[in-house]
Amino acid sequence: MNPTDVRNPDYFHKVVDCQWAxxxxxxxxxxxxxxxxxxxxxxxxxNRDSNVFPGILGRTCDRPCEPxxxxxxxxxxxxxxxRIKRVAAxxxxxxxxxxxxxxxxxxxxxxxxxxxxxxxxxVANDLVPLGYDVVVFEKNALPGGLMRTNVPSxxxxxxxxxxxxxxxxxxxxxxxxxxxxxxxxALLNQGFDAVFVGSGAPRGKDLELPxxxxxxxxxxxxxxxxESVAFEHIHQIGERVLIIGxxxxxxxxxxxxxxxxxxxxxxxxxxxxxxxxxxxxxxxDAEEEQVEILVNHxxxxxxxxxxxxxxMEFERVEWSEDAAGKQISRTIDTVFIPADDVIVAIGQENAxxxxxxxxxxxxxxxxxxxxxxxTMQSTRPGVFFGGDSAxxxxxxxxxVAHGHDAAISIDNxxxxxxxxxxxxxxxxxITQKMxxxxxxxxxxxxxxxxxxxxxxxLQERFKRIxxxxxxxxxxxxxxxxxxxxxNCDVQTVFTDKRCIECDACVDVCPTGCLTITQNGEEPELxxxxxxxxxxxxxxxxxxxxxxxxGRVMVKDExxxxxxxxxAERCPTAAWDxxxxxxxxxxxxQNGCTSSR
Amino acid sequence: xxxxxxxVVHPHLRPNQIGLTxxxxxxxxxxxxxxxGHDSVTAAIxxxxxxxxxxxxxxxxxxxxxxxxxxxxxxxxxxxxxxSAHGRMPSIATGANAANRALTxxxxxxxxxxxSIGIGQLxxxxxxxxxxxxxxxxxxxxxxxxxQFSASADIGSKSKRGEVNRFGPIDPVSLAxxxxxxxxxxxxxxxxxxxxxxxxxxxxxxxFALVDVISPCVTFNDHEGSTKSYLYTRKHLLQLISADFVxxxxxxxVEYAPGTATSVRLHDGSVVRLRKVAADYDPxxxxxxxxxxxxxxxxxxxxxxxxxxxxxxxxxxxTNKTTDVPLAQLPYEKLCPGSAKLDELQKTFR
Ligand SMILES: Cc1cc2nc3c(=O)[nH]c(=O)nc-3n(C[C@H](O)[C@H](O)[C@H](O)COP(=O)(O)OP(=O)(O)OC[C@H]3O[C@@H](n4cnc5c(N)ncnc54)[C@H](O)[C@@H]3O)c2cc1C
Ligand SMILES: Cc1ncc(C[n+]2csc(CCOP(=O)(O)OP(=O)(O)O)c2C)c(N)n1
Ligand code: SF4
Ligand code: SF4
Ligand code: SF4
Ligand SMILES: [Mg+2]
Numbered sequence: 001m002n003p004t005d006v007r008n009p010d011y012f013h014k015v016v017d018c019q020w021a022x023x024x025x026x027x028x029x030x031x032x033x034x035x036x037x038x039x040x041x042x043x044x045x046x047n048r049d050s051n052v053f054p055g056i057l058g059r060t061c062d063r064p065c066e067p068x069x070x071x072x073x074x075x076x077x078x079x080x081x082x083r084i085k086r087v088a089a090x091x092x093x094x095x096x097x098x099x100x101x102x103x104x105x106x107x108x109x110x111x112x113x114x115x116x117x118x119x120x121x122x123v124a125n126d127l128v129p130l131g132y133d134v135v136v137f138e139k140n141a142l143p144g145g146l147m148r149t150n151v152p153s154x155x156x157x158x159x160x161x162x163x164x165x166x167x168x169x170x171x172x173x174x175x176x177x178x179x180x181x182x183x184x185x186a187l188l189n190q191g192f193d194a195v196f197v198g199s200g201a202p203r204g205k206d207l208e209l210p211x212x213x214x215x216x217x218x219x220x221x222x223x224x225x226x227e228s229v230a231f232e233h234i235h236q237i238g239e240r241v242l243i244i245g246x247x248x249x250x251x252x253x254x255x256x257x258x259x260x261x262x263x264x265x266x267x268x269x270x271x272x273x274x275x276x277x278x279x280x281x282x283x284x285d286a287e288e289e290q291v292e293i294l295v296n297h298x299x300x301x302x303x304x305x306x307x308x309x310x311x312m313e314f315e316r317v318e319w320s321e322d323a324a325g326k327q328i329s330r331t332i333d334t335v336f337i338p339a340d341d342v343i344v345a346i347g348q349e350n351a352x353x354x355x356x357x358x359x360x361x362x363x364x365x366x367x368x369x370x371x372x373x374x375t376m377q378s379t380r381p382g383v384f385f386g387g388d389s390a391x392x393x394x395x396x397x398x399x400v401a402h403g404h405d406a407a408i409s410i411d412n413x414x415x416x417x418x419x420x421x422x423x424x425x426x427x428x429x430i431t432q433k434m435x436x437x438x439x440x441x442x443x444x445x446x447x448x449x450x451x452x453x454x455x456x457x458l459q460e461r462f463k464r465i466x467x468x469x470x471x472x473x474x475x476x477x478x479x480x481x482x483x484x485x486x487n488c489d490v491q492t493v494f495t496d497k498r499c500i501e502c503d504a505c506v507d508v509c510p511t512g513c514l515t516i517t518q519n520g521e522e523p524e525l526x527x528x529x530x531x532x533x534x535x536x537x538x539x540x541x542x543x544x545x546x547x548x549x550g551r552v553m554v555k556d557e558x559x560x561x562x563x564x565x566x567a568e569r570c571p572t573a574a575w576d577x578x579x580x581x582x583x584x585x586x587x588x589q590n591g592c593t594s595s596r
Numbered sequence: 597x598x599x600x601x602x603x604v605v606h607p608h609l610r611p612n613q614i615g616l617t618x619x620x621x622x623x624x625x626x627x628x629x630x631x632x633g634h635d636s637v638t639a640a641i642x643x644x645x646x647x648x649x650x651x652x653x654x655x656x657x658x659x660x661x662x663x664x665x666x667x668x669x670x671x672x673x674x675x676x677x678x679x680s681a682h683g684r685m686p687s688i689a690t691g692a693n694a695a696n697r698a699l700t701x702x703x704x705x706x707x708x709x710x711x712s713i714g715i716g717q718l719x720x721x722x723x724x725x726x727x728x729x730x731x732x733x734x735x736x737x738x739x740x741x742x743x744q745f746s747a748s749a750d751i752g753s754k755s756k757r758g759e760v761n762r763f764g765p766i767d768p769v770s771l772a773x774x775x776x777x778x779x780x781x782x783x784x785x786x787x788x789x790x791x792x793x794x795x796x797x798x799x800x801x802x803x804f805a806l807v808d809v810i811s812p813c814v815t816f817n818d819h820e821g822s823t824k825s826y827l828y829t830r831k832h833l834l835q836l837i838s839a840d841f842v843x844x845x846x847x848x849x850v851e852y853a854p855g856t857a858t859s860v861r862l863h864d865g866s867v868v869r870l871r872k873v874a875a876d877y878d879p880x881x882x883x884x885x886x887x888x889x890x891x892x893x894x895x896x897x898x899x900x901x902x903x904x905x906x907x908x909x910x911x912x913x914x915t916n917k918t919t920d921v922p923l924a925q926l927p928y929e930k931l932c933p934g935s936a937k938l939d940e941l942q943k944t945f946r
Contacts, residue, residue, distance in 0.1 A: 500826050504636070507635055531606050548830055569631070
């Protein structure tokens with residue numbers, strides 16, 4: 001194999017799987033260490049730089065980082081990354097002095113954002129400090145998008161939402177509430193220098209079955225119903241509630257129903273559990289609140305008697321695989337389940353009735369706009385999309401990531417620079433050596449198991465819909481949890497010229513990551529290692545020829561626990577532990593890639 | 597303080613026949629200098645015991661004084677151990693073996709511990725053919741006392757400060773061969789592919805097995821002008837014979853060209869296959885081996901491999917006709933039958 005080029009920023013970045021998996025590339029291990037040291041303000045600001053809403057996301061993030069966490073390669077559960085983010089947000093002091101500000105001298109460029117959801121807010125957050133005038137058009141009376149209207153307050157308190165949105169709006173964003181954009185053409189004629197569409201995927205799918213019209217008064221579309229509850233237009237629901245669908249929206253619907261009158265709440269799923277769309281923790285939380293989840297029930301009709309909803313009929317089915325491997329169902333029987341109200345939560349769609357089809361914005365499959373994946377630009381230069389509006393429903397952290405990308409493009413567009421020109425990441429490798437066997441990070445391995453989130457007890461939480469269920473980690477839980485992080489950003493960096501092939505590093509490595517051997521072709525070499533490198537998705541490191549024998553040092557990064565022992569036992573400092581500081585640059589930041 | 601070794605196990609580590617992983621054969625974290633050859637020998641010992649599936653509680657580790665003699669702490673934490681006075685490990689080992697022949701004995705010594713203060717002890721352990729593995733971690737210096745030349749330093753070899761050694765070396769391999777040792781090998785800490793099979797064979801051998809391991813002292817004897825440095829050893833090493841260890845009851849699948857390999861079946865049924873690198877080399881011919889050693893010494897080469905093996909000889913217990921039951925397990929009445937029996941015995945000498 002050719003020697004690994006560790007100057008390619010991706011090589012070490014991929015070792016920090018959490019940061020790599022985060023759409024906004026939040027520097028997870030660094031903020032975890034800051035929390036460990038009680039530096040909550042620093043941890044909060046580091047988060048905010050990447051993900052803008054640490055307090056909101058510390059409660060609601062979809063956490064793609066956690067399944068990616070390397071801890072799962074050596075034990076069952078990942079580090080509770082998201083919960084530690086919340087610890088930083090909950091414990092921070094007054095950080096107002098550290099927030100970005102609008103400059104006194106403005107650029108004289110005006111940007112329109114449609115919708116005040118997380119995508120638009122991120123665009124404003126990035127552009128206002130550069131001197132842009134950002135105007136946000138929002139059809140509702142309050143900002144936040146689905147975070148306000150759909151994420152229930154028992155998961156995300158209004159105070160947290162208000163605070164973090166205010167940090168952006170108070171920089172000097174002009175938000176026009178109650179101002180739906182009804183014509184793109186008209187907006188384009190207002191002379192904005194660029195337009196960002198962050199209007200979300202606002203239409204909930206309906207369930208067209210017999211009886212739908214007759215029983216309309218007791219059938220609700222999930223996202224609309226949640227919005228009505230959030231804006232206090234709806235205060236109650238019947239005792240027996242059926243929720244159709246088993247995604248995250250369904251989970252919020254059933255739990256909300258339990259708080260405003262629902263006693264017997266059933267979530268009806270077509271498929272067995274492994275196919276559920278809802279995150280496992282959402283399912284757990286719903287079941288904790290005595291919501292019943294019924295699998296393999298396919299809805300067939302709304303049963304209406306004398307114009308009143310009585311319940312629903314379902315086919316009970318069995319699933320199997322056909323010859324082509326496709327899942328097919330077989331009906332067992334038909335059952336009737338009584339209900340007072342039904343909530344349909346089977347997905348969301350995009351809808352752009354207000355974008356005229358002759359303004360140069362092309363639409364493609366599923367009537368979605370054609371948007372460039374890197375630049376977020378539509379087919380009309382100067383019009384950008386992001387968040388759920390671009391490719392359909394995703395989540396908050398993706399909306400933020402899109403917002404950052406769109407802001408870079410808007411800044412380029414306004415400066416006459418090609419939107420395709422993106423700043424590279426800023427990369428630094430900083431040695432962690434403090435002295436003999438002394439490291440500036442906690443290199444000891446903790447055997448602690450993942451801390452469990454404490455919940456407000458059931459009776460208490462049902463008293464008020466806005467009572468937050470999750471209590472956050474206490475000091476002791478935080479202390480243990482931060483030590484579970486393997487510090488994957490502290491990289492093992494090898495200098496082949498220095499190695500005397502004493503084997504000390506190979507011998508000491510607790511997880512058998514290292515091998516000194518003759519070079520070879522990858523598949524064969526992988527098999528010859530101290531412990532064969534069985535994970536094909538993990539690149540292996542191969543050094544140049546070693547001075548004494550010409551053999552190579554090979555490292556399988558797969559289960560390295562970043563304990564630093566290889567570097568500690570190396571007599572010549574051929575191994576070093578160096579922290580990878582990788583910052584994804586945002587609008588207005590100039591890239592430069594440097595090595596140690 | 598060195599960092600502790602993380603309490604984490606690679607998920608793909610395979611347990612051996614008695615259900616232990618290689619990490620179960622480790623000891624506490626080494627306090628030797630980083631890069632010391634002795635740590636590599638430790639790692640080779642850990643691997644050997646793991647692969648042989650030796651139960652830790654049936655192992656006894658013995659040593660004298662020196663950096664090398666500190667190393668039993670760093671392997672098989674669950675074994676018995678005794679750290680004796682400087683150079684006195686052979687007699688402690690002899691006594692322990694006499695009392696409990698059921699254990700596997702491994703003695704770790706240094707060139708200082710064995711060839712200076714302890715040489716009188718070493719030669720008698722060889723002479724008695726005590727059933728043990730005796731490793732000399734040979735670095736040409738007294739590492740622990742900061743690098744004085746030892747009795748294995750070569751003439752002309754330079755110390756770190758530049759002074760030249762003028763006394764001739766004692767070669768433990770020639771010494772052992774001459775005294776009738778039944779298993780004699782030399783290896784290098786930096787070559788586990790050679791060292792591990794040798795150690796496994798030595799542990800399976802019945803009788804005294806001496807393994808001289810060139811084990812560089814990275815702090816006091818790894819400079820230019822040293823003849824026991826990593827670089828010098830790599831440049832002058834000559835593998836005379838290579839050993840493959842095949843445990844008992846395992847198929848011998850490798851085929852060798854006729855005349856190039858010899859199999860030696862050890863006491864416990866395992867087999868060592870010795871592949872000759874030098875065509876005229878016979879590892880069972882004591883005189884021939886001695887001649888070879890002399891020749892390579894002359895050429896300035898370090899001859900390595902499982903150099904000599906004799907599986908016929910009887911060990912100390914055979915010679916003494918000791919009971920098969922370890923003395924330590926005999927009931928007290930049998931071990932010490934009382935003064936009446938003693939009188940009876942004495943009468944037979946009158
Ligand atoms: C029930 C539910 C629960 C969820 N829970 C989570 C969660 O826990 N974690 C998570 O990460 N994600 C969650 N999501 C998804 C997440 O809320 C969205 O992916 C995210 O809010 C999308 O952000 P956005 O900025 O693209 O759009 P949105 O948040 O949808 O914001 C769009 C805004 O645009 C406004 N708007 C729309 N059209 C116009 C117009 N023509 N003119 C003016 N204004 C307009 C809307 O009023 C709205 O305020 C959930 C979604 C739902 C439905
Ligand atoms: C009776 C006695 N004499 C002298 C010493 C000092 N001393 C300690 S270690 C040592 C030599 C160790 O050399 P070696 O056996 O080669 O071990 P190394 O440290 O090189 O591995 C000496 C002379 C001692 N501890 N006890
Ligand atoms: S830091 Fe070094 S010694 Fe520790 S697990 Fe990783 S490679 Fe092994
Ligand atoms: S410890 Fe250092 S010198 Fe020794 S083999 Fe490892 S990298 Fe090379
Ligand atoms: S002084 Fe020499 S022999 Fe002793 S631990 Fe250090 S390197 Fe090893
Ligand atoms: Mg020595």
